[in-house]
Every structure is written in C-alpha cells, then in structure tokens.
Amino acid sequence: MHLRRYQNEMIVAVSLLLMVAAFLFKEGQISTKEEQVKVLQDSVSTIQEVMALKEIWDDKQADKKVKALHTTVAPSKVKWSQKSKKVTASYQGLSVEEFNTLLNTLLNLGVKIELLDVKKADTLYDVELKCTW
C-alpha cells in the first residue's frame, strides 16, 4: 500500500484525532474538576454543618445558659438539681405567665429535653423537667 496516496487525508485525520483527543482531555479535566470541587464542597459543607450543630447542641456555655431555667421563676417554686451535663428541675405552683416564660426559655436553649411533665392544678401549673446537653 502506497501511503503517499493518502498523505493529505492522513494529515487531516491526524489533526482531527488531535482535536478529538484535546476535546476529551478538556472534558476529562472539567469532569475531574467538578468531581474534586464537589468532594471539597461536600467536606466543607459537612464541617460547617457540624460546627453549626455543635454550637447549638454542644454549647460550651450550656452550663451557664441552662441556669436561666432556674432563675426564670421564683426560687421558692423550684427544686433544682444540676449534675454534670444533666438538669432535673421540679416547678410547683407556676402562674400562666411563669409557665409561658419557662417554656419560652426552654425552647430557646440548646438542650435535649428528656422529660417534660406538666400538670395543671386549679389555675397553677406543676412542671417536671429533665434535660441534658
């Protein structure tokens, strides 16, 4: 076979092959980069999410913040026990306002509510509360 016969076609074919290879290289680079960025973005998002969730549910200041559950009502109405990262509180004879304030305070704290037991006697509320953090 005389290759010279196909010389011109070969020039075109080789350059076309080069172009296709370059195109595949570009597509490969794009998909690799997209994959890398996705992995990096996922890692960054996960870390940021963990940080944000830790800030809420593993707050270092929780020991102090949780004291608001003690101070929000008159001390005579509360039996308070705080051990390590756990609070057990018993509230007796809370007025509606005091009960609402207590609930609002509880809902805005980053603690895990293990038990909330509310009973109404006449117009006053008795509340048992257990929470951890």
Added chain:
Amino acid sequence: MPQMESTQPINVMLTPQFYTLKKETLPLKFAYQAKRIAASVFEGMVPEGRTYEYFVYKEGDRWVFIAYSLEEIIEFLQGKGLYPESISKLFFAQQAVDFFREPYLLSDKEVLGVVDEKVVLVPRSAVEDEALHTTMKLPNPKKGIAIQSAYASLLSLKEALGFAAIFLLFALLFIAEGVRYGGDTKAKTQELESLIEANPSLSSRYTRESIAATYRKIDEVERKKRETIKVLVEMVSKGVALQALYMDEKGFQAAYVVKEPNAIRRIESQAKKANFTFQKSTEGIKVEGRLCI
C-alpha cells in the same frame, strides 16, 4: 521500461501495446456522441476478461477511437514504481502522431513510428540508425485521462493543511480550556484546610460524616420536640386550657379542657395538620403523637 520514482505528479504517454485504435468516418458532431458508440466500434476487437474504457477525439474529418484497459495500464505502471496518485494524466502515443513521423527508439528491439497515419511499434532492424531519435520533447495533448483525480487524494494538500490548521486551532483551544479548568480548586482546598486546621477532629471524612449524622439526628429530634410544644401551646385559646402535657423521648400527650364547643373543631384541624392523634373525652380533648423519627 526501468523502475521509476516520482515525487511530483507526471504525465505518461502510452505506447500502442496498451491500447487498441480504430479510425472511423462518422456523421457525428460531438465527442460524447462518439464515446457513446465506442463500445460497439470495438466489438470483437478487444480481448475479453478485462474492462475497457474508451477515449475519443477527432483527427481531421475522422474520429479516433481508442480502447484501453485502465486496470492493465495501472498494473504495469505500478510494477514500474509509478503509482496512480503520482500520475497526473495519461496520453496515447497516437495523440502525438506528428512527433513520431521521425522514428523514436523505444528499446533495443523496438521503435515507435507512424504507418498509415497510426503510431505503431516497428522492429528496430526495420529502421536505419541515422533516422532514429533517442530524445524527443513531446507535447502535452489537449485531452488526456486524468488518472490522479480518480486514484489520488480526495483533498488537495492546500485543503488538507487548511483543515489541519482549523483542527489544530480547536485542539489548542480545548487544551488551554482544559488546563484552565484543571488548576482551579486551590481556593476550595485552602478553605477546607483552614477548616480542618480549626477542627482537627474532623480531618477524617468518615469521622466527620459520623459526627454530622449524630448531630443531625439530635437536631432533628429536638427541633421536632420544640415544634410540637409550640403547636400544643398554640391550641390554647379562649375557652381552651391546657390541663396536662407529658413529653419524653418517644412521644407526647396533651390534655385540654374545652369550654367553647367551637374550639374543638379548630383544635382537631390543628392536630390533623400536625399529624397528631386527636381524641375527644368526657373531660375534654386529648392530643398525642410520636416523636421517634
């Protein structure tokens, strides 16, 4: 004929052994008409087993018909190192009849000469040495067989280079684009590195996924508890009082004393919307549900 090699396309003039010639006086005006009847002119004259093509031109008031086998000619030329792509045009010796009136030495044994207005091969011994020509500047007849166009490249070198230049330009653009895309993750990598530096415990992907899953679960459950308490408190209105509320890790129960009969429907609707279980009792209303996800 010796072996040849050519880098440039050349013209080849074929001697009579490669074609069959016939002259006819016919009432034809155009060459295409003559070509149409050429096959019938050579009927029984050319050997069978090969495909013949026909070349026609007018010589004075007579039509010259030439039958040739392109296959045979190409076979012969290839044997001599001349490939179709390197042959520009094929001519027939008959087309240069005037130049062969003086005999031309073809080989040791043969001479090209003209007999009866036809170029023929004549034995060398039949021609005197003095009359022989060994070199001759042959003309390029007007008509010929453009063999290169049938056998050579579809594209000219100029066209091929043009296409190649375009393809290479695109290739360069693609490579440049690919390289540009490739090195663009530095910012994200730096961001991740700085985050890991601040939180070394999260450096392992599996660890952070596991920690994230734990916190996601806590977040989900605790948010649900808070949303539930909000909905239960919102059910309290004029004529509706919360009598009891119990909530632990698994679920909740709330009891209401309802003095306004119209409020029952509203609470029922709120309970349904929040996917709580609604129960009427003699003492009032009971709403309960599960918290496990």
